[in-house]
Amino acid sequence: MGLTLSWLSIIILIPLAGLFLRTLELSPEQFWAILSSRRTLNALRVSFGLAFAAACVNLVMGSIIVWALVRYRFPGRRLFDAIVDVPFALPTAVAGVALTSLFAEKGWLGAPLAALGIKVAFTPLGIFIAMIFIGIPFVVRTVQPVLQDLDPEIEEAAGSLGASRWQTIIRVILPSLGPALLTGLALAFARAVGEYGSVIFIAGNLPNVSEIAPLLIVIRLSEFRYADATAIAVIMLVVSFVIIFAVNRLQRWAQNRIPVH
């Protein structure tokens, strides 16, 4: 207990406290001015908005991938299973460069999309795609073990009681996976909000349009405006904490409805 707390303090709490102390150098008026500036607000909107959208896409696509990996036996299944972890392991800058060259106007995917009039690289759409890329393993890896534990017999039971395939999915399978899905969503979201390396390569980093909050912090740091940087960091921290906490509560509520054996 003591060890846990000391470790947690050294690793997490003390740096965070430093962050808050630094912002105290600012008067409330200055703090407010930094936060309410158009550039800060837009950066926060881009970061949180796109991260949430990417997490939602990952939730849906991740569930489909999990389903295929758990329920079907196909050649190369183990390979695909391993590939899911690539975004975990790949240095984010490498991912960013790869995605950028892929989606650039002359890239393999960028060229056909450009022909359709869709521009991905150096736009918010690029950020969105990078965030999907780095978030997908979180959903897959949290939902996979729970689906593996789900007895296929309950689907047969639902079928023999007259439920259609759709009713079985909505009424039986999804509720059983609920807590795991929420955890996966929260983790993918948290990762996408904090993502820096892969995003800055593909984003274009146009202020107010495709500039993410972590990048704005770095910019402020390079301008030696440390208090500005910490102020943005603090607000990101607070918003992230509130969101994760809310998801946690939601998850606990969902779990309580399914008492563990």
Add this chain to the structure above:
Amino acid sequence: MTIEVKNLVKKFGTFAALDGVDLKVDNGELVALLGPSGSGKTTLLRIIAGLDWPDSGEVSFNGEDALAQGARERNVGFVFQHYALFRHMTVFENVAFGLRVQPRAVRKDESSIRARVKELLDLVQLDWLADRYPSQLSGGQRQRIALARALAIEPRILLLDEPFGALDAKVRKELRKWLRSLHHEINVTSIFVTHDQEEALEVANRVVVMDKGKIEQIGSPNDVYERPATAFVHGFIGESIELPVQVADGVVRLGDRPLRLAAEGVASGASKLFVRRHDMLVGAPGSGAFEGAVRHVRNFGPVQRAEVALFDGETIEIDAPRDKELSVGERVGLDPRRYRIFTA
């Protein structure tokens, strides 16, 4: 509802789970499918339910082709060995599930659903558990809820796959009696699978004994116990002494020694002699067909169980009445009161 199964074949790879099975179940019967694991009994049950499909053969309900319908349309109640309850739903919602997923046109209104679920929970005597979750129930309670859930859709047929297999011995015995009286009350055509002969003989009206994908015998519990049709049935049901013998021209030999046993109508060749343990009568040395020495006696319970080493080399276990206590080392003569000889 009558169920008729004709020449059913189902293979898993090269393994024949069902190898030409014919069966007819009459309306209102309670039939047990009994056999060792791998005998195909569960496969047969799952095919009747529509959870599995045969490679060839026919299944019909009241003369109507059932294979044309999926599990969903067959209106069959199925009870799984491991209950398969929905763990995120209360007991009440589990039982109500089948009523709630009905097509809108025939779905009952909320108050009729509530009344029906209440009625079913009363039937399985667990109405006080309506608001609990499955994980808060004991195994026996879970299985009764699974049964209530299956009955909610007013199934034409009730199928139970090893319904008491995951329960401890005492609960099993209680639930057996309870299932029999429940069947008497609702009288729906039912088939249950078991590998426990006592369960099959005690609960069912008729027992179907299966082995290696084939039906060995169909009959009343009394038939399969008293008049086993094959060597497998004699060995599987009840406790039997099994001795390898040779039959030649009506004479039975164990090793080289002819036995004083009649064998009219038994084909010559290698055969198996079956005697129920309690049908082997103990007498003075020289009085019976067999001679031996008592090796071990377990004398508690209603009978004494003795291990006897026959002088022909085999060792057998017999059940003798307790009026005359046997002692270790004692020489005895043994004479089978009843026996059966099957060609090996």
